[in-house]
Amino acid sequence: MELEVVRHLARSALRNLEAHRRRIDDLNVYPVPDGDTGTNLTLTLRSIVEALDASTAVDSEAVAKDVTRAALMGARGNSGVIFSQIVRGFVEVLGRHEGVSGALLSRAFRGASDTAYRAVKRPVEGTMLTVIREMAEESERKEHRRLRPNELLQAVLARGEDAVARTPELLDVLRNAGVVDAGGAGLVEIARGMVYGATGEEIPEAPVETESLGLDAIHLELSEFRYCTVFLVDGEDLDKDALEAQLEEIGDSLLVVGDSSALKVHVHTDDPGRALMLGTAVGVVEGVEIANMHHQTAQREERLLEGSPSALQTLETGLVAVCPGRGNRRLFESLGATRVIEGGQTMNPSAKDILDAIEAVPTDDVIVLPNNSNVVLTTEQAASMSEKRVRVVPSRSVQAGLAAMTGFMSANSIDENERTMLGELESAATGEITVASRTASLDGIEIREGEYLGLVDDTAVVSDPDLDVVVHAVVDRVLERGHTFLTILTGDDAPAVDGFVAAFEARHPGLEVEIHDGGQPHYPLLVVAQ
Amino acid sequence: MDREPFVIATTDRGSIAVSADAVAQIVGSAAAESYGVVALAGRGRLSRLVPWGIKKGVDVELRPDGLVIQLRVVVEHGLKLAEVAEAVRSRIHYELERMVGLPIASVEVHIDGVRH
Numbered sequence: 066m067e068l069e070v071v072r073h074l075a076r077s078a079l080r081n082l083e084a085h086r087r088r089i090d091d092l093n094v095y096p097v098p099d100g101d102t103g104t105n106l107t108l109t110l111r112s113i114v115e116a117l118d119a120s121t122a123v124d125s126e127a128v129a130k131d132v133t134r135a136a137l138m139g140a141r142g143n144s145g146v147i148f149s150q151i152v153r154g155f156v157e158v159l160g161r162h163e164g165v166s167g168a169l170l171s172r173a174f175r176g177a178s179d180t181a182y183r184a185v186k187r188p189v190e191g192t193m194l195t196v197i198r199e200m201a202e203e204s205e206r207k208e209h210r211r212l213r214p215n216e217l218l219q220a221v222l223a224r225g226e227d228a229v230a231r232t233p234e235l236l237d238v239l240r241n242a243g244v245v246d247a248g249g250a251g252l253v254e255i256a257r258g259m260v261y262g263a264t265g266e267e268i269p270e271a272p273v274e275t276e277s278l279g280l281d282a283i284h285l286e287l288s289e290f291r292y293c294t295v296f297l298v299d300g301e302d303l304d305k306d307a308l309e310a311q312l313e314e315i316g317d318s319l320l321v322v323g324d325s326s327a328l329k330v331h332v333h334t335d336d337p338g339r340a341l342m343l344g345t346a347v348g349v350v351e352g353v354e355i356a357n358m359h360h361q362t363a364q365r366e367e368r369l370l371e372g373s374p375s376a377l378q379t380l381e382t383g384l385v386a387v388c389p390g391r392g393n394r395r396l397f398e399s400l401g402a403t404r405v406i407e408g409g410q411t412m413n414p415s416a417k418d419i420l421d422a423i424e425a426v427p428t429d430d431v432i433v434l435p436n437n438s439n440v441v442l443t444t445e446q447a448a449s450m451s452e453k454r455v456r457v458v459p460s461r462s463v464q465a466g467l468a469a470m471t472g473f474m475s476a477n478s479i480d481e482n483e484r485t486m487l488g489e490l491e492s493a494a495t496g497e498i499t500v501a502s503r504t505a506s507l508d509g510i511e512i513r514e515g516e517y518l519g520l521v522d523d524t525a526v527v528s529d530p531d532l533d534v535v536v537h538a539v540v541d542r543v544l545e546r547g548h549t550f551l552t553i554l555t556g557d558d559a560p561a562v563d564g565f566v567a568a569f570e571a572r573h574p575g576l577e578v579e580i581h582d583g584g585q586p587h588y589p590l591l592v593v594a595q
Numbered sequence: 596m597d598r599e600p601f602v603i604a605t606t607d608r609g610s611i612a613v614s615a616d617a618v619a620q621i622v623g624s625a626a627a628e629s630y631g632v633v634a635l636a637g638r639g640r641l642s643r644l645v646p647w648g649i650k651k652g653v654d655v656e657l658r659p660d661g662l663v664i665q666l667r668v669v670v671e672h673g674l675k676l677a678e679v680a681e682a683v684r685s686r687i688h689y690e691l692e693r694m695v696g697l698p699i700a701s702v703e704v705h706i707d708g709v710r711h
Contacts, residue, residue: 096629096682096686096689098689137674138675140675140678142678142682143686146630146678146682150674183633183671184630184633184671185628185630185631185632186632186633186635187627443681
C-alpha cells in the first residue's frame with residue numbers, strides 16, 4: 066500500500082459517497098430511523114481522508130496504522146462504528162505487505178468481514194454486515210483467482226450491489242418500509258468510489274441529491290480551512306466538472322452549481338486567491354465574498370463576552386444549547402443562552418464540541434440543553450468531563466428546549482434554574498410536521514411518500530396530503546392538556562403560516578400563538594404548547 | 596422495585612399488562628443486536644438473588660415518570676465507546692417505545708468491560 070495511492074482511492078470514495086449522502090440518509094430506518102447514516106458515514110470517511118492528507122507514512126504498515134486510528138477516532142454513529150471496524154480489518158491485512166495483489170485484496174475483504182462480525186454478540190443480517198460478508202465471499206471465488214486488483218474490486222462491487230438489493234429479503238423492517246439497508250448502500254458507494262479512483266473513470270453526478278444539499282447544511286460541517294470563499298464565474302462553455310476537480314484540490318465543503326454560461330462556486334480553503342485564479346482562468350469572476358471563518362468564530366466569542374464587566378459578574382448560571390437553524394440560534398440567544406452549538410437531527414456535535422462550549426462559558430455553573438434525543442448522551446458525557454458544575458436538562462427536541470428555556474434566568478442559581486427548566490420541560494407538549502420521505506407504516510399510521518406527516522411527542526399521529534389537516538391534528542393534540550400558549554418554529558421549507566393563527570385562535574379560545582422563523586432543516590414546522 | 600406487571604392498556608373488558616421480565620427481554624435482545632456489544636455483563640451476587648425484573652445485565656424499574664432502564668454491557672476493544680453506547684441507548688429507547696408504549700424516563704448504558 067502506497068500512501069499516494071491510498072490517498073487517491075480514499076478521496077475518490079469520499080467524493081462518491083458525498084454525492085449519495087442524502088439518498089442514504091433517507092434510506093435509514095434500521096436500527097433506529099433517524100436519517101443520518103449517509104452523513105455519519107461521510108464524516109467517518111472524511112476523517113480518514115484528512116488523516117491521510119496529514120500522514121507522512123513511508124511504508125504500508127504505517128499507512129495502515131494511520132488509517133485504522135483515523136477510522137476509530139472519527140467514527141460517527143452506528144454505521145460509522147461498523148465502518149471503522151471494516152476498515153480496520155481491511156487495512157490490517159494490506160498493512161502486512163508492501164504491494165497489492167488480487168489474492169491479498171481478497172484476504173483483506175475476508176479480514177474486513179471477520180473483524181466486522183467479531184464486534185457484535187448477535188449479528189443482524191440484511192445490514193452492512195451481510196454486504197461486507199458477501200463482498201468477501203465474492204472475492205474468494207475460484208474463478209476470480211487470477212484477476213488483477215482492479216478487476217477483483219469491480220467483481221466485489223457488483224456482488225455488493227446485489228447484496229444490498231437483497232437486504233429487504235433478510236430484514237423485515239426494511240421490507241415494510243420499502244427500502245434497502247442504508248449502511249449497506251453506503252458501503253457500496255464507498256467501494257464504487259474506490260473503483261472509480263482505481264480505473265480513472267469520472268464520478269457521475271448524482272443530480273437529485275447534490276441539489277438538496279444547501280449551503281446551510283455545508284456550513285454545519287466542521288471545516289479545517291480558514292476562508293469561506295464564494296464567487297460567480299461568467300463565461301462560455303464553462304466546464305463545471307473540471308473546475309470542481311481543480312477546487313477540490315485546495316479546499317473542502319465544495320459546491321459548484323450552474324450551467325455552461327454561469328457557475329456559482331462555494332469553497333472553504335486556505336488559499337482564496339488560488340480559488341479565484343481558477344475562476345478567472347475560465348471566465349469573468351464577480352460577486353466575490355471571502356469570509357474568515359476563524360475570525361467569524363472569534364468575533365462571535367467577542368460579541369458574547371463584550372457586555373460590560375459588571376453585567377458579566379451578575380451571571381450566576383451559563384447556558385449552552387445545541388440547535389439547528391439560524392433563526393433558532395438567535396431565538397435561544399435572545400432567551401439568554403450563553404453559547405449555541407449548531408447541530409441536530411443529521412449533524413450531532415461531538416462530546417468535545419460540547420465540552421469546549423461549556424469551558425468557554427464565563428461561569429462556573431453551566432446548564433446544557435441537548436435539544437435532540439440523539440445528543441442527550443453525548444451531552445451527559447461532556448458534562449462529566451468538565452471540571453465545572455454542569456447540569457443537563459434533557460430536552461429531546463428544539464421546541465422542547467425552547468419550552469425549557471422559558472424557565473431560565475442567568476441571574477438565578479443553577480439549582481433553581483434546573484428545577485424550573487425541568488418543570489417547563491415536563492409540562493410542555495411538542496409536535497413536529499415534516500414531509501414523509503417514503504411510503505411506510507408507523508405507529509399504526511399509513512404514510513405515503515410526499516405527504517405531510519405529523520408527530521406529537523415523537524409519535525406519528527397523522528399523515529395527509531393536506532397541510533391544514535395535519536397542522537390542525539397536531540395542534541389539537543398538543544393542546545389536549547389545556548395548554549394556552551403555542552409557539553411555532555418555521556423551518557427551511559415552511560409553508561405560509563399566517564392564516565393558521567386565526568384558525569387556531571378560533572378553534573381554541575384563549576390561546577396565544579407566537580411564530581418564529583427557526584430555519585431548521587427537514588421540519589417545515591415545529592410546535593410546542595405550554 | 597415493582598413486582599407487579601406494568602399495565603399498558605385498560606379497556607372496559609379488562610387490562611393488558613407487561614411484566615418487567617418481558618421488558619428486560621426486549622432490552623436484552625435489542626442490546627445483543629446492537630453493533631459493538633459483545634456481551635451483556637453479569638451482575639453482583641445480591642441482585643442475582645432478586646428474582647424479578649432482572650435479566651442478565653438489565654435492570655428495569657417503573658417509576659411514576661416512566662420506565663427506568665439500566666443496562667451493563669461489554670464492548671469490543673478498539674471501537675469508539677461513546678458512539679457504541681449512544682447507538683445502544685437510542686435503539687433500546689426506540690424498541691421500547693415501539694413495542695411496549697410505556698413512557699420511558701431514562702435508559703442508562705454502562706460499559707462494564709472491553710473485550711480484547
